[in-house]
Amino acid sequence: MTVQTQHALLAVRDLRTYFHTFSGTVKAVNGVSFDIGEGEIMGLVGESGGGKSVVGFSILGLIDSPGQIMGGQILLNGEDLVTAGEDRLRQIRGREISMVFQDPMTSLNPLHTVGQQMDEVLRLHSDLDAAARRKACVEMLESVGISRAADRLGAYPHQFSGGMRQRVVIAIAMLAKPRLIIADEPTTALDVTIQSQILKLMRQQIAARGASMILITHDLAVVSEMADHITVLYCGNVVERGRTRDLIETPAHPYTRGLIDSIPDPANRHPRLKQIPGTVPDIRNLPKGCNFRDRCPRAQALCAVEEPQLRPQNASQWAACHYPLQPGDLA
Amino acid sequence: MSDALPILEVRDLKMHFDIGGGLLDRLKISGSGVRIDKPVVHAVNGISFSIRRGEIMALVGESGCGKSTVAKTIARIHQPTQGEIRIDGEDIASYGFAKMLPVRARMQMIFQDPYASLNPRQRVRDIVAEPLLQQTRTAEERKAVPARIEALLAKVGLSVEHGGRYPHQFSGGQRQRIGIARALSVMPGLIIADEPVSALDVSIQAQILNLMMDLRDEFGLAYLFISHDLSVVHHIADTIGVMYLGFLVETAPRDVLFSHPRHPYTRALLSAAPSIKERRDVDEITLNGEVPSALTLPSGCCFRTRCPFAWERCAQERPRLADVGGGQKVACHLVEEPDRDRP
Numbered sequence: 001m002t003v004q005t006q007h008a009l010l011a012v013r014d015l016r017t018y019f020h021t022f023s024g025t026v027k028a029v030n031g032v033s034f035d036i037g038e039g040e041i042m043g044l045v046g047e048s049g050g051g052k053s054v055v056g057f058s059i060l061g062l063i064d065s066p067g068q069i070m071g072g073q074i075l076l077n078g079e080d081l082v083t084a085g086e087d088r089l090r091q092i093r094g095r096e097i098s099m100v101f102q103d104p105m106t107s108l109n110p111l112h113t114v115g116q117q118m119d120e121v122l123r124l125h126s127d128l129d130a131a132a133r134r135k136a137c138v139e140m141l142e143s144v145g146i147s148r149a150a151d152r153l154g155a156y157p158h159q160f161s162g163g164m165r166q167r168v169v170i171a172i173a174m175l176a177k178p179r180l181i182i183a184d185e186p187t188t189a190l191d192v193t194i195q196s197q198i199l200k201l202m203r204q205q206i207a208a209r210g211a212s213m214i215l216i217t218h219d220l221a222v223v224s225e226m227a228d229h230i231t232v233l234y235c236g237n238v239v240e241r242g243r244t245r246d247l248i249e250t251p252a253h254p255y256t257r258g259l260i261d262s263i264p265d266p267a268n269r270h271p272r273l274k275q276i277p278g279t280v281p282d283i284r285n286l287p288k289g290c291n292f293r294d295r296c297p298r299a300q301a302l303c304a305v306e307e308p309q310l311r312p313q314n315a316s317q318w319a320a321c322h323y324p325l326q327p328g329d330l331a
Numbered sequence: 332m333s334d335a336l337p338i339l340e341v342r343d344l345k346m347h348f349d350i351g352g353g354l355l356d357r358l359k360i361s362g363s364g365v366r367i368d369k370p371v372v373h374a375v376n377g378i379s380f381s382i383r384r385g386e387i388m389a390l391v392g393e394s395g396c397g398k399s400t401v402a403k404t405i406a407r408i409h410q411p412t413q414g415e416i417r418i419d420g421e422d423i424a425s426y427g428f429a430k431m432l433p434v435r436a437r438m439q440m441i442f443q444d445p446y447a448s449l450n451p452r453q454r455v456r457d458i459v460a461e462p463l464l465q466q467t468r469t470a471e472e473r474k475a476v477p478a479r480i481e482a483l484l485a486k487v488g489l490s491v492e493h494g495g496r497y498p499h500q501f502s503g504g505q506r507q508r509i510g511i512a513r514a515l516s517v518m519p520g521l522i523i524a525d526e527p528v529s530a531l532d533v534s535i536q537a538q539i540l541n542l543m544m545d546l547r548d549e550f551g552l553a554y555l556f557i558s559h560d561l562s563v564v565h566h567i568a569d570t571i572g573v574m575y576l577g578f579l580v581e582t583a584p585r586d587v588l589f590s591h592p593r594h595p596y597t598r599a600l601l602s603a604a605p606s607i608k609e610r611r612d613v614d615e616i617t618l619n620g621e622v623p624s625a626l627t628l629p630s631g632c633c634f635r636t637r638c639p640f641a642w643e644r645c646a647q648e649r650p651r652l653a654d655v656g657g658g659q660k661v662a663c664h665l666v667e668e669p670d671r672d673r674p
Contacts, residue, residue: 047533048532077402080346122440151439164621177650191559191598192393192600192604192605192620193393197617219534219605220607221562221604221605221606221607224606225606258534259534266561266565273541274537275534276534279502279505279530279535309639
């Protein structure tokens with residue numbers, strides 16, 4: 001799936017989402033920019049607290065007090081969602097952009113049948129009559145691999161296993177034929193054999209419908225098997241972005257490199273894993289200069305003074321680092 | 332204690348949980364009369380393995396396969412339904428609380444959730460000292476405890492000042508270090524680690540795995556390492572056991588298991604694991620469907636409902652874990668009938 005497009009379906013420009021708490025302002029997303037073309041899958045990766053889920057919620061306008069989008073633009077086909085009203089956002093959610101959440105146990109309503117929850121999407125976002133809606137729901141359930149779909153419409157979420165529930169969630173997300181799907185850790189709660197089934201299903205569905213996807217995950221391995229492009233977040237900033245294979249094979253930012261090296265590699269086993277020293281800094285109290293410098297093996301005096309900006313490294317990679325890694329560098 | 336004697340030997344361990352509830356809950360009235368159900372979860376169904384001193388054995392499998400129940404049963408949080416658990420040759424399967432106390436100086440546990448496994452109202456030094464104080468009898472021994480705690484905190488990469496703080500003041504990785512210090516405090520020969528890095532970010536996970544390996548080298552610890560993550564298991568384990576639905580379906584030394592997996596489930600597990608390496612062209616085995624319920628086990632082989640190779644024999648006869656050479660043991664009829672090994 002390497003569809004090259006000139007036209008960005010979604011363009012995020014300098015997005016800033018802050019949370020105003022009693023103990024200070026949490027700059028969860030602090031100047032994030034990226035583009036997604038039609039039919040592309042973009043992986044958004046980073047560790048806990050990196051701001052990746054907040055980016056997803058910001059795009060859907062789901063940031064509640066004390067959170068606030070402080071600046072930037074989210075352009076869907078040129079229309080800015082940051083300034084769009086709640087009515088317009090309600091039209092967009094589910095129809096143009098839909099979301100798959102991490103936990104299939106809690107993202108379905110336990111009091112409504114699967115059929116009711118699917119029907120709701122079509123009632124809101126289509127002019128179909130009841131019979132046609134039911135037919136569309138059955139077809140969708142079948143296409144995500146649920147057998148006896150017509151019977152299962154009457155079942156409640158607790159009657160499905162975790163993997164089946166995530167299939168239902170994906171079916172609901174696909175129903176209104178959205179242009180963009182935001183999947184926030186869609187397989188993190190699932191076992192590895194079920195995960196591979198769900199990832200395959202998502203790839204098929206995205207390709208068949210020509211939709212685009214933002215895949216939010218902490219798991220670099222999952223992203224590298226799914227995504228065309230990867231954006232790496234650290235403390236609310238994009239530290240690197242690039243084409244998947246390039247970024248995995250020749251990361252330019254020391255943080256990306258550290259993440260990749262932290263994963264045990266069965267083909268190349270060392271007695272000790274390379275580790276990133278230290279922990280993620282307190283996001284209310286970020287150091288001056290580069291956020292990563294306290295943990296970075298390459299940090300120098302400049303890193304403490306000046307915040308690095310995202311700069312092109314080669315034809316496909318951008319990194320925010322004063323001393324980026326070159327393809328031959330070891331650490 | 333001779334070196335030949337394994338530090339842990341488990342024989343035919345079974346752990347079944349009665350989930351029946353009260354008599355009225357279990358009463359079933361059907362056309363032919365009244366009957367009383369006795370629903371039982373077959374969490375662990377007769378598994379055997381042993382761990383030598385200084386060895387790291389990993390149990391892998393998906394949720395519900397019984398790997399955590401094995402860990403908790405060996406730590407004697409559960410009373411096993413059947414089977415032997417030998418620590419240095421001593422069978423502790425039927426021990427009560429008092430008899431377990433001296434055994435706990437030889438075996439300790441590290442838990443998955445670093446948030447739930449530390450008492451939020453205890454200071455770190457008291458948390459770490461607790462198992463040690465349980466084992467000290469004389470005033471003199473007690474006097475040595477504070478110095479020992481300081482040394483332990485340093486050993487796991489924390490400082491003396493950290494001892495006076497409470498768990499909520501620490502990050503997940505640091506909390507797991509506290510849990511490791513607590514387990515180490517009594518100098519056990521065996522540590523049972525139940526998903527010790529699953530709740531941690533990948534960069535922190537590497538720190539904790541390195542720490543566990545260093546401690547193994549320094550103190551000659553043996554670990555029973557429970558995990559669902561094959562890349563972690565490949566990194567840390569000497570021997571790996573693969574569990575499915577409460578059965579051990581394959582055990583082998585690490586390199587053998589990863590290069591020559593024999594059981595169809597092991598092969599499926601290995602091919603399903605995502606990797607940052609360039610995608611392989613074909614998945615060797617992809618599984619359909621999901622794990623059956625442990626309430627009613629399938630007849631014959633536990634894996635036959637999802638196995639692409641299954642034939643009649645698999646439904647009739649339960650395969651036994653049999654030695655296939657090279658330290659590898661497999662519970663699969665394909666070992667005897669290799670001709671059927673094609674999809």
